[in-house]
Amino acid sequence: MMTMRHMMRRAGVAAVLSSTLILVVSACGGGGEKKDSSSPSSTPAGSTADDKAVGSAEESAPSSPNEPIAMVKGDGGVEMSVLSARRDEGGFLTVDGEIKNTGSEGFTAPVQWSGTEQSVAATGRSFAGMTLVDSKGKKRYYVLRDTDNRPLTTYAYSSFIKAGDSLPFFAQFPAPPAGTTQVALQFPGFPSTSIELS
Incomplete structure (x- = not known):
């Protein structure tokens, strides 16, 4: 009989402990849910703080990504x-730009823009007269040629540029060593100008 009473007492204590544990677990879970639902959300659903930072950076980015790295005035109001x-794969350096006629009258591109080499004369008008000078490495770089001896640059353009019009150009050169970050661009009719390499 004593044994029976002892067993019933232990069973009662176990039941009370179980109920207490269930209440404690429920309270913890409920408290967490209440905290989540009551705390204000700092970012909209499906976004993060990083997303907001990226959005702000994009909004404040400059609207014109093609800002010149150098500008120089030449003869005749151009x-x-x-x-x-920029350096390209394969050891090349490509220079991109434009020549704009800022004068009030038309401008005729001089033949010197094409360079003095007779081998490229068959190409017609070009930018083969453009060179890059690496004063640190004491080297001059000329516009590259393809297998047919055509300069790897803008060519066969109209020699006449109307007032207010622009002539886009590119010219490809052998890339200077990786340690060279700045070169002087030289082109007939324009003063030498320093450009940064990327």
């Missing part, structure tokens, strides 16, 4: 803007 000078 202006040369160099938009980029």
Whole structure:
């Protein structure tokens, strides 16, 4: 009989402990849910703080990504803007830009823009007269040629540029060593100008 009473007492204590544990677990779970539902959300659903930071950066980005890295005025009211000078795979350097006639009259491109080499004369008008000078490495780089001896640059363009019109151009050169970050661009009719390589 004593044994029976002892067993019933232990069973009662176990039941009370079980109920207490269930209440404690429920309270913890409920408290967590209440905290989540009552705390204000700092970002909209499906977005993160990183997303908001990226959005702000995009909104504040400049609207014109093609800002010149160099600008120089030449003869006859024309202006040369160099938009980029980037290294390409294969050891090349490509210079992109445009020449704009900022004068009030038409401008005729001089034959010197094409360079003095007779081998490229068959190509017609080109930018083969453009060179890059690496003063640190003491080297001059000329516009590359393809297998048919045509310069790897803008060519066969109209020699006449109307007032207010622009002539886009590119010219490809052998890339200077990786340690060279700046070169001087030289082109007939324009003062030498320094450009940064990317």
